[in-house]
Amino acid sequence: MKSFITGGAGFIGSHVADRLLASGFDVVIYDNFSTGKERFLENALSSSHCTLVWGDTRDVSHLTSAMKGADIIFHFAANADVRLGTQHPRKDLEQNTIATFNVLEAMRTHDIQKIVFSSTGSIYGEPDVFPTPENAPFPIQTSLYGASKSACEGMIAAYCEGFNVQAYIFRFVSILGERYSHGHVFDFYKKLQANPHKLEVLGSGHQKKSYLYVQDCIDAMLLALKKSKNKVNIYNLGTNKYCEVNQSIQWICKHLNVSPKLMYTGGERGWIGDSPFIFLDTRAIESLGWTPKRSIQEGVIRTVSYLQATPWLMESRS
Numbered sequence: 001m002k003s004f005i006t007g008g009a010g011f012i013g014s015h016v017a018d019r020l021l022a023s024g025f026d027v028v029i030y031d032n033f034s035t036g037k038e039r040f041l042e043n044a045l046s047s048s049h050c051t052l053v054w055g056d057t058r059d060v061s062h063l064t065s066a067m068k069g070a071d072i073i074f075h076f077a078a079n080a081d082v083r084l085g086t087q088h089p090r091k092d093l094e095q096n097t098i099a100t101f102n103v104l105e106a107m108r109t110h111d112i113q114k115i116v117f118s119s120t121g122s123i124y125g126e127p128d129v130f131p132t133p134e135n136a137p138f139p140i141q142t143s144l145y146g147a148s149k150s151a152c153e154g155m156i157a158a159y160c161e162g163f164n165v166q167a168y169i170f171r172f173v174s175i176l177g178e179r180y181s182h183g184h185v186f187d188f189y190k191k192l193q194a195n196p197h198k199l200e201v202l203g204s205g206h207q208k209k210s211y212l213y214v215q216d217c218i219d220a221m222l223l224a225l226k227k228s229k230n231k232v233n234i235y236n237l238g239t240n241k242y243c244e245v246n247q248s249i250q251w252i253c254k255h256l257n258v259s260p261k262l263m264y265t266g267g268e269r270g271w272i273g274d275s276p277f278i279f280l281d282t283r284a285i286e287s288l289g290w291t292p293k294r295s296i297q298e299g300v301i302r303t304v305s306y307l308q309a310t311p312w313l314m315e316s317r318s
């Protein structure tokens with residue numbers, strides 16, 4: 001099997017590349033390195049079964065020629081940052097929605113029939129049902145990121161119907177772990193490095209979030225690929241627990257042995273589109289025999305330990 005991973009140099013995509021190579025796949029990594037890192041690929045590129053292509057999913061003709069010969073597409077390239085959506089509204093549309101259309105069109109050109117897509121719990125906006133199931137009432141979008149990913153899901157499902165594609169759509173909560181390079185743990189660690197005596201927290205700190213360790217996330221995707229055979233397979237991926245942002249801050253500070261004064265910016269949400277409560281119903285993926293091996297706290301601590309051991313990453317994102 002030849003797999004083609006868009007965003008394969010990113011946090012999650014590079015781990016997926018490692019796991020696919022270890023399972024005997026040939027892997028093509030396609031990335032524009034906007035946030036991806038070549039150093040995440042040291043292991044993958046040491047394999048003769050891995051090829052790296054520098055390219056941009058917005059360039060449909062380059063993407064189409066690079067995809068030739070692939071059997072399955074893992075489409076992970078995206079603007080993965082929810083927070084700054086309103087500062088550049090076109091970015092989510094171009095990097096996420098139009099780029100996904102390009103991926104689907106490139107697949108159609110080569111008659112490639114399987115796609116794995118990294119969607120998000122953000123597509124549920126601010127739901128009324130907790131834990132939120134995959135078939136929650138049609139969600140009202142609260143972020144441009146969620147809206148762009150929801151549009152991607154719709155297009156992928158339509159290509160399944162129209163062009164005989166089979167899709168695996170995974171709605172992730174926030175993912176944690178090694179190579180993590182954006183999100184709340186990264187932000188807090190960066191701020192505490194600059195000043196361990198003071199920590200600005202966006203919102204009230206009472207936002208409730210669910211997190212999942214990256215290898216547990218990949219275990220779930222690979223299991224669903226093996227066991228789930230519908231035309232459109234949609235799974236929430238998260239743990240059956242959540243924590244308050246304040247709890248996560250306590251774990252991080254204890255691990256770093258710092259006691260900063262916490263300065264809250266206030267309000268229920270940290271930014272426009274920040275959902276005050278994300279907690280997904282994971283019974284569907286669990287019914288396939290999956291269960292996460294790491295708790296949220298372990299995921300947070302492993303992430304901080306990784307960031308401590310990887311100063312080059314902090315410098316590259318400063």
Ligand SMILES: NC(=O)c1ccc[n+]([C@@H]2O[C@H](COP(=O)([O-])OP(=O)(O)OC[C@H]3O[C@@H](n4cnc5c(N)ncnc54)[C@H](O)[C@@H]3O)[C@@H](O)[C@H]2O)c1
Pocket residue numbers: 006007008009010011012013030031032033034035036037055056057058075076077078079080095099118119120121171172173174175176181183
């Ligand atoms: N990390 C999370 O908590 C989380 C949660 C929900 C969904 N997701 C989704 O999972 C996927 C991977 O996220 P991540 O955390 O690894 O992010 P990331 O930023 O580390 O990885 C994204 C990768 O895509 C590449 N990329 C971006 N735009 C591109 C383009 N136009 N052409 C080619 N490459 C491009 C980047 O260089 C990077 O390597 C994204 O689709 C994201 O929306 C992530």
